[in-house]
Amino acid sequence: MEPIRIMVWGLGAMGGGIARLAAAKENLRVVAGVDRDPAKIGRDLGEVLARDPLDLVVESDPAAALARSKPDVVAIATGSFLREVEPQIETAVAAGANVICLAEEMAYPWAVDASAADRLDRLAKSAGVTVLGTGINPGFILDTLIIALTGVCHGIRRIKGVRINDLSPFGPTVMRTQGVGTTPEEFARGLADGSIVGHIGFQQSAAMIAAAVGWRLDRVEEERSPIVSTVRRQTEYATVEPGRVAGCRHLAYGYVDGELVLELEHPQQVVPAAEGVETGDYISITGSPGIDVAIKPEIPGGLGTIGIAVNMIPHVLAAQPGLVSMKDLPVPAFFGGNKM
Amino acid sequence: MEPIRIMVWGLGAMGGGIARLAAAKENLRVVAGVDRDPAKIGRDLGEVLARDPLDLVVESDPAAALARSKPDVVAIATGSFLREVEPQIETAVAAGANVICLAEEMAYPWAVDASAADRLDRLAKSAGVTVLGTGINPGFILDTLIIALTGVCHGIRRIKGVRINDLSPFGPTVMRTQGVGTTPEEFARGLADGSIVGHIGFQQSAAMIAAAVGWRLDRVEEERSPIVSTVRRQTEYATVEPGRVAGCRHLAYGYVDGELVLELEHPQQVVPAAEGVETGDYISITGSPGIDVAIKPEIPGGLGTIGIAVNMIPHVLAAQPGLVSMKDLPVPAFFGGNKM
Numbered sequence: 270m271e272p273i274r275i276m277v278w279g280l281g282a283m284g285g286g287i288a289r290l291a292a293a294k295e296n297l298r299v300v301a302g303v304d305r306d307p308a309k310i311g312r313d314l315g316e317v318l319a320r321d322p323l324d325l326v327v328e329s330d331p332a333a334a335l336a337r338s339k340p341d342v343v344a345i346a347t348g349s350f351l352r353e354v355e356p357q358i359e360t361a362v363a364a365g366a367n368v369i370c371l372a373e374e375m376a377y378p379w380a381v382d383a384s385a386a387d388r389l390d391r392l393a394k395s396a397g398v399t400v401l402g403t404g405i406n407p408g409f410i411l412d413t414l415i416i417a418l419t420g421v422c423h424g425i426r427r428i429k430g431v432r433i434n435d436l437s438p439f440g441p442t443v444m445r446t447q448g449v450g451t452t453p454e455e456f457a458r459g460l461a462d463g464s465i466v467g468h469i470g471f472q473q474s475a476a477m478i479a480a481a482v483g484w485r486l487d488r489v490e491e492e493r494s495p496i497v498s499t500v501r502r503q504t505e506y507a508t509v510e511p512g513r514v515a516g517c518r519h520l521a522y523g524y525v526d527g528e529l530v531l532e533l534e535h536p537q538q539v540v541p542a543a544e545g546v547e548t549g550d551y552i553s554i555t556g557s558p559g560i561d562v563a564i565k566p567e568i569p570g571g572l573g574t575i576g577i578a579v580n581m582i583p584h585v586l587a588a589q590p591g592l593v594s595m596k597d598l599p600v601p602a603f604f605g606g607n608k609m
Numbered sequence: 610m611e612p613i614r615i616m617v618w619g620l621g622a623m624g625g626g627i628a629r630l631a632a633a634k635e636n637l638r639v640v641a642g643v644d645r646d647p648a649k650i651g652r653d654l655g656e657v658l659a660r661d662p663l664d665l666v667v668e669s670d671p672a673a674a675l676a677r678s679k680p681d682v683v684a685i686a687t688g689s690f691l692r693e694v695e696p697q698i699e700t701a702v703a704a705g706a707n708v709i710c711l712a713e714e715m716a717y718p719w720a721v722d723a724s725a726a727d728r729l730d731r732l733a734k735s736a737g738v739t740v741l742g743t744g745i746n747p748g749f750i751l752d753t754l755i756i757a758l759t760g761v762c763h764g765i766r767r768i769k770g771v772r773i774n775d776l777s778p779f780g781p782t783v784m785r786t787q788g789v790g791t792t793p794e795e796f797a798r799g800l801a802d803g804s805i806v807g808h809i810g811f812q813q814s815a816a817m818i819a820a821a822v823g824w825r826l827d828r829v830e831e832e833r834s835p836i837v838s839t840v841r842r843q844t845e846y847a848t849v850e851p852g853r854v855a856g857c858r859h860l861a862y863g864y865v866d867g868e869l870v871l872e873l874e875h876p877q878q879v880v881p882a883a884e885g886v887e888t889g890d891y892i893s894i895t896g897s898p899g900i901d902v903a904i905k906p907e908i909p910g911g912l913g914t915i916g917i918a919v920n921m922i923p924h925v926l927a928a929q930p931g932l933v934s935m936k937d938l939p940v941p942a943f944f945g946g947n948k949m
Contacts, residue, residue, distance in 0.1 A: 290763055409761060413940055417757050420920045420941020421749060421913040423630055483945025558912045564902050572898045573761040580760050600753055600940050601760020605823025 273582060276301035276340035276366070278331055278357060280309055280317060282440075283371050284346030286575035289318045291344075296606035297582070301338035302327045331357065335364035342582055345370040349469050351378050355385055358400060362392050367585050368400040369578050373469040375402025376412070377594050380476035390592035399588040403581055403595055405573035406432060407470030407477070410550050410564075411533050413595040416481040418552060418560050425482060425556040430474075431534040433548050434567045435541055436516055437504040447537050448495060449507045451514045456495040467493045467519035468535045475523045475531055481596045484525050492520045502540040515539055580604040613922060616641035616680035616706070618671055618697060620649055620657060622780075623711050624686030626915035629658045631684075636946035637922070641678035642667045671697065675704035682922055685710040689809050691718050695725055698740060702732050707925050708740040709918050713809040715742025716752070717934050720816035730932035739928040743921055743935055745913035746772055747810030747817070750890050750904075751873050753935040755814075756821040758892060758900050765822060765896040770814075771874040773888045774907045775881055776856055777844040787877050788835060789847045791854045796835040807833045807859035808875045815863045815871055821936045824865050832860045842880040855879055920944040 275297055277288040284304075291297040292315070302314040304327055315323035328334040335343070343361040345354055351374040358375075361368050378386040393400045402408065411430040419425055436443055443449075448456040448465040459465030475489045498515040502508070509515045516538025523531030541548055549565040584598045595601070615637055617628040624644075631637040632655070642654040644667055655663035668674040675683070683701040685694055691714040698715075701708050718726040733740045742748065751770040759765055776783055783789075788796040788805040799805030815829045838855040841848070849855045856878025863871030881888055890904040924938045935941075 405761065414757065416942045417754065417940045419943035421745060421908055421916040422920070422943045423912065423916050424947055425943055481940075481942040483943070558909050558916075560904065560908055561906075562902060562904050564900065566901075568761055568900055569898050572763065576761040576763050576898075580762070595940070596942065597939055599937055600757045600821075600935070602756045602821040602936065603759035603762045603765055603823070607764055 270296070272296050272298040273342065273586065274298050274300045274338065274340045275582070276303065276334060276338055276343045278303045278343055278345045278361070279347035280304040280306070280327065281346060282571060283574055284344065285318055286571065287344045287346060287578050288314065289320060290575055290579045292318070292320065292323060294579070294604070294606040296604070297579070299323060299325065300340050301325065301334040303329065303331050303334050305329060331360055332364070335361060335366060340366050341586060342367040342369060344578055345372070347372075349373045351375060351381050351385060355389065358389060359392060362396045362398055362400065365396055365398060367398045369581060369585055370400070370402045371404050371574060371578060372402060373404065373407055374473060376404060376407035376470060377473035377477040378402065378592070380472040386592060393592050394590045397590045399585045399590055400592045401581060401585050401594070401598065403577050405568060405570050405577060406535070407473040408595055409573065409577055409601070410568060411470075411535070412474040412477045413601070415478055415552055416596055417600065418554060418562065419482050421558065421560070422554065423557040425554060427530050427532070427555040428478065429532040429553040431551040432567060433536055433541065433546060434570060435539065435548050436537050437539045438571070439506070441506050444507045447517045448514050449516055449539055450509050451495075453495050453497055453514060456514045460493055465517065467517040468537060471519070471521035471533055471535070474533060475521060477594055477596055478531065479523065484523075484530060486531075487524045487527065489521055489523045494518045496536055496538045498544070500543050502543045504539045507539055509539060577601055610636070612636050612638040613682065613926065614638050614640045614678065614680045615922070616643065616674060616678055616683045618643045618683055618685045618701070619687035620644040620646070620667065621686060622911060623914055624684065625658055626911065627684045627686060627918050628654065629660060630915055630919045632658070632660065632663060634919070634944070634946040636944070637919070639663060639665065640680050641665065641674040643669065643671050643674050645669060671700055672704070675701060675706060680706050681926060682707040682709060684918055685712070687712075689713045691715060691721050691725060695729065698729060699732060702736045702738055702740065705736055705738060707738045709921060709925055710740070710742045711744050711914060711918060712742060713744065713747055714813060716744060716747035716810060717813035717817040718742065718932070720812040726932055733932050734930045737930045739925045739930055740932045741921060741925050741934070741938065743917050745908060745910050745917060746875070747813040748935055749913065749917055749941070750908060751810075751875070752814035752817045753941070755818055755892055756936055757940065758894060758902065759822050761898065761900070762894065763897040765894060767870050767872070767895040768818065769872040769893040771891040772907060773876055773881065773886060774910060775879065775888050776877050777879045778911070779846070781846050784847045787857045788854050789856055789879055790849050791835075793835050793837055793854060796854045800833055805857065807857040808877060811859070811861035811873055811875070814873060815861060817934055817936055818871065819863065824863075824870060826871075827864045827867065829861055829863045834858045836876055836878045838884070840883050842883045844879045847879055849879060917941055
């Protein structure tokens with residue numbers, strides 16, 4: 270069988286990881302890599318990925334790259350928000366390519382802009398391609414995995430999902446948007462001016478769960494508060510003194526007919542172990558039967574996002590055309606073909 | 610929207626549970642119940658299910674019930690083995706009904722008889738209906754859930770799944786087929802003569818996982834041994850004296866190119882807590898990333914089987930025609946519409 274042709278648009282940590290993983294699989298062929306960073310453009314993609322050369326130069330013009338390389342699927346890893354990636358998805362779809370997009374808001378784009386989602390759906394259908402948003406979270410832990418577990422239930426009263434992770438491996442951008450190292454006052458100002466955002470994806474996860482299990486959510490409320498450290502915490506990119514902020518405790522609550530039915534918690538901080546906090550993914554379904562799941566430690570965010578993006582490729586290629594979400598496709602599965 | 614019409618074939622513990630759950634949902638309508646037990650035939654189905662009358666009499670002739678009731682889907686809960694349910698599935702498919710079958714061997718029928726599976730696939734396709742085998746295990750814990758978790762992996766070296774459950778609620782048939790209450794010598798003879806079988810479904814779970822993640826399994830070896838109790842264990846249907854057998858420790862090992870890649874363990878016994886054994890479902894993936902999942906206590910087998918059979922109905926109705934397995938359909942999800 271001919272390998273599946275993939276173009277990767279955005280060669281940061283996530284897109285670079287997708288390109289690296291794809292290049293290591295016999296059943297995938299990386300046919301283009303696109304980025305806007307002048308330090309990457311024009312260099313061999315393999316070199317940019319810190320691996321063997323790929324005889325492929327990083328390009329700056331997505332439309333030209335699409336026309337030249339004719340990919341079956343484009344992985345878009347350029348931003349978090351629908352408005353950023355929407356024109357990019359349109360460009361890829363117009364070239365007849367399927368799309369897997371890592372933008373958090375694309376995990377369930379109906380949650381943020383239903384008319385934009387419907388427009389993408391129509392475009393994808395008329396081009397005969399499938400568009401999917403995915404990632405570890407939103408995309409898997411606090412939505413797809415929860416949905417799968419509800420599949421054994423006779424009734425559901427409440428769902429709680431908690432993802433406790435360690436931000437230590439992440440770089441300056443994540444430190445800044447989570448408020449790591451700030452004073453509690455700076456954290457409050459950052460929340461107010463939008464420079465500290467916490468997790469992006471609760472609205473998407475909540476809407477996907479609701480659509481899957483038949484809930485009509487009245488509203489999804491979010492709460493963000495600083496995780497103030499009592500000890501010194503140190504990572505490569507951040508130092509947190511006692512009394513400073515180690516991260517953002519971000520919660521979401523979903524209501525049906527005024528009743529709390531969904532609690533999602535995602536406290537993100539550096540070195541949680543410094544205060545004895547164990548990382549993990551936890552899902553608790555109150556219902557019949559009740560279900561309590563613990564994944565310890567948590568499934569790592571970066572690895573998991575790259576993995577699920579690549580593993581969903583065959584499902585996306587086999588799907589009916591249109592804009593889909595993880596709840597619409599077959600259960601995720603490891604996509605083999607790793608070169609030895 | 611018109612409710613989905615369901616016929617339930619086999620009104621034992623599982624089929625009866627499906628009929629009861631379906632009758633409690635606004636989006637399902639139980640249109641026929643079929644059983645071969647003279648004590649049930651001719652009685653009101655609701656009464657047989659120990660609930661309000663359903664104005665529906667338990668029938669003995671499946672073909673007549675199908676012709677009269679024109680179900681969208683038939684739930685078949687009559688036996689464990691493909692050869693038992695195959696003619697029943699054919700009857701339902703010939704009547705133009707989709708099928709959800711609880712026979713363990715139907716969870717992945719290609720594992721036991723690929724030509725029978727292909728024949729069912731052709732029949733279903735020519736009738737324009739979908740046939741699915743499901744259940745809690747095989748069907749969910751030791752296959753679908755494992756597959757879903759591999760969806761984040763870059764590589765997999767080994768998968769281990771363990772389901773430790775408590776047989777105490779089950780009746781005489783389960784006690785007998787698991788060897789509960791026997792001496793170790795009787796247990797050995799029961800294994801030899803086939804009266805003690807342990808778990809049915811390892812071959813199916815292993816084959817489904819392998820197909821999903823791209824493994825070519827050389828072989829799947831199974832081991833059964835007695836769980837000999839050191840204490841007295843008592844349930845409604847069984848008494849186990851010290852030195853007697855409390856259940857069957859059933860293991861399966863799958864190999865690729867001679868290397869062990871899959872371990873499935875399913876020790877089934879009465880009152881495991883009597884010796885401090887905690888029940889639970891455990892999945893451990895050795896790979897990148899490694900994943901360790903614990904579900905404590907285990908998702909209950911009877912409830913879970915009934916739940917997933919009913920919850921898969923909309924996915925089966927929306928699927929392409931043919932014989933499918935859980936890996937082919939969208940992630941399971943709670944199917945709402947419970948009457949208040």
